[in-house]
Amino acid sequence: MFITCRNMLNLPGLEKMKVVAGAGGLDKVISWVHVTEIPNAVNYVRGGELLFITGVVIGNNTSLMLKFIKEINLKKLSGLVINVGPYIKSTPKEIIDFANKVDFPVFELPFEVRLIDVTQIICKSILIKNSQKESVNNFMKEIIFEDIDITDEILNRAILYGYSINRYYCAIVVDIDDFSSYIKNNELYNEDVILDIKNYIQAIIDEIMHKNNKKYFCAVQSDSFFIMISLGKNNKKMNDSVKKEIFNIANDIKMEINKRLSPITVSIGIGGICSDLKDFKSAISQGKKTLEILKRLNRNNVIVSYSDLGVFRLFFEMDRYDEMKNLFNENLLKLKEYDKKNSSCLIKTLHVYLKNNRNLGKASEELYIHRNTMKYRVKRIEDILQCDLKDEEVVFNIKLCMQIGIFLNLIKI
Template sequence: MSVICRDLLPLKYFERIKLVAGQNGLDRTVTWPYVGQTSTVSQWVHGGELLFITGIAHSADKLADLILECIQKKLAGLVILVGNDYINSIPEELLAQADAADFPLFEMPWDVKLIDVTREITDLIMRDKFEIKKSKNFLGRLLFASDVDYRQMLDTAIINDIHLLEYKFIAVFNVSHPADEIMTDAGHDSLEDKLQHSVDSLCKEKQLPVITLVYGNNVICLASAPTQEKAAEAAAYLETVCGLLSQLYSGSNLYLSFGRPYADVEQIKISYQEAQKALLLWKKMGRSNHIVYYSQLGLYRLLFKIDDKEEIREYYHYNLGVLLQHDSKNNSELLETLRQYLYCNGNLVKTSQALFIHRNTLLYRLNQIRDLLGRDIDDALVRLELLSSIVAKDYLEE
């Protein structure tokens, strides 16, 4: 996971550096230490840097402008050197400004060697990047390698200090790019990279141990917990993360799917396959709720286990074939009408709203469906068979 401001506090050379404002922002990610040499920094930073400046030639007004600039550029925080040759203390109005924005503001005694502090932060960031790389390689091999020695993988996890708790599951964040976002400019993170970074940061804030990996349009997340109950809590938190990211990246379509939790490390791949199946099926069905659990798919889980796909095809054609033929010849929407009617438990008002049609239009279509099928679509067993057939059709077309 990424280094955050909070991780700096226990460092040897950081212990004399005092947090004076912005405590609620200590979970901001630190990408690099940067020593500012100019009165403005926007053109020199990307975001995420921890900025170090002296108080020389900085009036209170200039410092206020600089803090605002740092906040707008999404820097991790600001460290101001204080002392007789700099400024004796940071003005109260600047502390209030930083607190209001949850922007970490530190003061550093002039006699602390800046080179020691920045080198220690850099070393921490580089070690963190190395640990992240090891974790991602571990997860990638678990999921995609064809010749995995799971005993060796467990040894690798222990050697590399990769902690996997008793129950392990995969969650997949899937993102659809906005229509105007064709490709990522060189030097800029992709949307998936940004999502991964956000997931890592939010999980670290919650102290939820996860390993994430970008794969295509997916951010794959391996989470683990000591009990089934804690695994359910971890999944619920990832749902919360999905909601936050959906707001943050509102121009994109974000889905979240879950595989089941397993105790054995070799079953992590099964959990991933389950999450992928659930994701593909859910997107095909176009459900308004973008979060799906494989464990809650009901009949679809049985279909996933049937190897004879032709038998499934014959089953749904037997029950729905006449509607499919009618829709194909007449460019009608009888099958979709039946689907929504069954989804809405036969409620005419809800069905017409779901289809955006008038109630009389719905009644006309339902009469057509009854005539073509020659069956009572208000009979519970008939409804069950028709809905099962629609489910089977969706499954084969996922």
């Protein structure tokens, strides 16, 4: 879907371009090309460009070239092409060593090859890929946001874009955490800058998918990226193996965005698995619901699967939040008020105690307190709530109310 440093080398007409360093970064996406001879060109690029130099100004000044490549690496360019010839005979060892260390791709291109021809080939390919990306984006929006019948025509379009009727797909939704506040705080009122950030995130997603040898579909709307990742032919359930694979991909996306676009972070909701095109919408919907629940819980920069949300899924579908709050108040309000009045932490103690199946030893270890202290706290909790924590029905109600309290932000654990 994007032109990367790796697949650029396979473009017709670029046979004489070769990688000399930074092969570990060949999956970097090329947003555009830029030809320069001035060392301060770093001030005129946005990030993601492939930079060409002939060395007319820098020449064989290795220290100046090293300073230059360090700056463009910090600027998150995709790579550097050195036009070797009369001004730069070959890439200096210092440049190769640095590029290999940071996985920054460096290429050599013979001086007799016309730069205008090479840059036109790359730019034309980028424009074609961007057009394809936009077509897939619009098609995916139709599938996952609109109520349409999957006709033979729609199915054929999907197959044209890479859909396989014999494979399963897993939905993930990547959402930029509180992006509106980030825009406001940084006074980013230029639409082009905001679009650049979103394009960069999509490029990072593409890089990660390439590294994991994954085919995928992506639609972008507002601050979210809706993705269907191709799985194997037999991966029709979210078993441990599939879950681990998807979580690893999601974590790579999250970590790479954190690293390259700090302080921007993303949260990722993992939805359902399906094969039929008509089920893409419901699979994505699960990922969306996961993120909506995470927002209610005030959690960000996390990866959560819809299948792991348990009772929170039920709470989310209920419209009776007042009744849920009443249930919490009936069972746990006294303990919450006691904690507030006495600066104690009995709500947390109760949560840990129940989480450890009422095992005093394990609960006291988790809270770093003596077993007798834990025993005293449990007795105090029973006195305040006027309940018996050995009663299974009582414990069930309290566990449920504890989850309600977390979901409605009535308590902090």
